[in-house]
Amino acid sequence: MTGPVSTFQNTGGIWSQGVYETLKSEGIRLVAFVPDGGHRGLIERSQADPEMRAITLSTEEEGIALAAGAWLGGTKSVMLMQSSGVGNCINMLSLLKTCQFPLLMLVTMRGEWGEFNPWQVPMGQATPAVLSAMGVLVQRVDDPEALPGEVEAALRLAYSTYSPVALLLSQKLLGSKVFGGKK
Template sequence: MTDPGWAKHLADILRRNGIRMFATVPDYIVSHVLEHLAADAECRVVTVTREEEGVGLLSGAWLGGRRGALLMQNSGLGNSVNALASLNVASQIPIVLVLSHRGDLGEFNPAQVPMGQAAGPILDALGIRWIKPSSVAELEAQGDGLVKLAYTRRLPVAVLLPPELTGGKQG
C-alpha cells in the first residue's frame, strides 16, 4: 500500500534544502509533487517543452544563485543526457532530477520498458548519484542526504520515484 503523503514529503525535502526553482515536463506522477510546490509563493514552477530545456533553465538559475530541480518522467532522461553530460557534469552544475519511474514492475505500456530499465545504468554512466525509495520512510531517510550531496559535489543527483512509492500510473 502506498502512502498518499509521499508527494508532500518530497516537496518538503526539496524546499528544506533551499530549492525554489522548478522546471517540469508535464507528467501525472510528478504533478502530485508540483501541486505542493506551486502552492508555495516562494517557489517558481516553469513548464518546459523538452527536458533538456529544463536542464538549461536550471543551470542558468544556479549560475544566478538559485537552486533548482527538474521534475519529469524517466523517459525524459534520455532526452536530456547530452545536456546533463556536457553542461552539468562537465561544468559541475548541480541540479536535482526527480524522475517518475515508468517501465518497471507492473508497467502496462511496452514502450516505457526500455527506458525504464535503462534509467539507472544511464545515471550511473554519467556519475549521477541516485536513489529509488520504495517507501516514505526510505525517502525521508535518504532524500535530504542526496540533495545535500548534489551541492557538496556540485553535480546532479536523481530521485527515481517507483510505483511502490507513488502507486504508479494505471493503464
C-alpha cells in the first residue's frame, strides 16, 4: 500500500530548458537551491552540467550568504526557492541591499491559484510585499514561453544595478500541485 503522493501537473519541464540555457548564456556558474518540485527540471539540468556548480541548501538564508561570497569571488549565481522559504531569509536580504550584492532569486509561488495546502497561503500572499519591503526588486511571470526572456531581463537588472531581484514564478506557470492524485 502506498501513501499519498504530492505531484505537480505541468511541472517545470516545460520551461526549465529555456531558463537553463539563459542562465548559461548569461554566465551563471553557481545555482543554489532548496529542493523544490517546481524547480526540479532546472535543478537536474544544473546538477548535470560540469560547468555549473549546483549546491543544495539546508535553508534559504544560506543561499544569500553563498551568493554574496560567490560574487566577491567573481562568480555570478542564482538562487532557487519556494515562496514559503522567503520568510527564512529576511535578515540576510539586508546584506544584499546594504552591500549592493547582485542576485537573482527564482521563486516558485505557492498559496495562489489551485493551492491545496492552507499552510502555504499566508506566506504565498505575503511574498511580494515582504521582498519589496527588504529592498528586493520584484517581478512576476505567468507565461512559460516568456520566462527565458524574463530571466534574461531580471539578470541584467540585478547585475547591472548591483541589486537583489526576485522573479516570482506563478502557480499558473508551474501548474497546480495535487496531493494523493486528487484534482
